[in-house]
Amino acid sequence: MIDLHRLDHVCLRVADLSEASERWQLQFGLVERSRDGGRALLACNDEPYCLELVEEGSPGHDHTAFELGVTCTPDDARAHLESNGLAWYEREGSLFVDDPDGRPVQLMPYRAPATDVDRWPQHARPSSTVHLGGPRRLGHVNCLTGDIQASFSFYTDVLGMRLSDWLGEAGVWFHIGSDHHVMALVDLGYPHFHHLAFDVVDIGKMRDMLDHLGRHGRWVSWGPARHGIAGNIASYVRIVEEPCHVELYCDMEQLQADHVPRVYPDDRYSSNTWGPLPPRSYFRFDPVAIEFERESLETRGHVLPPPEPVS
Structure with missing residues (x-):
């Protein structure tokens, strides 16, 4: 059998390593741990790294x-x-396997804490390197899938994740520990990595980070929203350069050991108890959708045209 301990990191391909590393540090408060050749490792707090x-x-x-x-x-x-x-x-000592949508998954060996202090809560660990202002940690990832049943089987039967909840037949959430989810999938008929999510301490911290991101030309693609599923407060920020979103979230539901998975109705309330569903551009990464989102064209009465067919 297989057993997973936690989400370790997300790796993104970038056009210019120096530009991308400096941008993620400046805009999201990350710290570059190391750079070797064409690779940079960035961290939220005092973990080895969470973004490659x-x-x-x-x-x-x-x-x-x-x-x-x-x-x-x-x-x-x-x-x-x-x-x-x-x-x-x-x-490099890890195993790599592709999920049903062709996305590589890296399985890394367990790394024991080096000292007892490393097992203490994050805020209690002394540090001379942690910077002020960043998120607490990388918390989860979400992907669009072209085959939700095949992907469900892969992440549960092959990787050993546990089912948290379903959104009708259109979305599924998985957990490893007590956090409601470490991985989620939404079936829109095509695969794409949708977002990586950073845990922030509270909605006040989220406000500060969104103000900061707004000053750097970023915009909220959806939110702030209060999810019915998982309960977290979430805001999503569009990343054009490495096509995906970043979620900033807090208040994630904590599951008990005897958690029984639920099936939520596929409606607005399950997705956002505070208000509207996301704009349709939120699920797309083509230039037309990005422009509609950047200029808020959907909320101004313009109908987002269907995506161009992939040849």
Whole structure:
């Protein structure tokens, strides 16, 4: 069997490593831990890193990495993947396997805390390097999928995640620990990495970060919203350069060990108890949708045209 401990990091491909690293640091309060060749490692707080930037290929999502559980060795994970008939490859001590939408997933060996102090709550750990102003941690990821049932089977049966909730048949949320979700999928008939999510301490911190992002030309693609599913307060910011969104969130529902998955109706209240569903541009990454979102054209009465067919 396989067991996951936590979400470790997200890797994005970028056009210019120096520009991208400086931008993520300046706009989201991250800190560059190291840079080697065409790779930079960035952190929210005192974790080794949570965002990996690589200067290769077309900009966008490269892979999502999870750390294996304390009793699950890479040999255990390798045998588990082979027993499920999945192709995998090994690089830098980690296993890589593609999900049904073709997105690579990295499985990293468990890293034990170096000292007892490293096991203390984040705010109680002494530091001489942590900067003021950043989010607390990388909390979860969300992807659009072209086959939600195949992806559901992959993340539960192959990676061992546990089902949190369904949104009708259109969305599914998974957890590893007590956080309501570490991974979510929404079925829109096509695959795309949608967002990575940073945990902020409260809505006041979210306000400060959104003010800061607004001064740097970013805009909110949806929110602030209060999700019915998971209960978190969330704001989503469009990232044009590495096509995705960043979610800033707080107040995530904490699940008990005896949690029974729920099926929510696919309606506005399940998605946002405070107000409207997201604009349709929120689910798209083409230039027309981005322009509609940037200029708030949907809320001004313009109808977002369908996307151009992919040839």
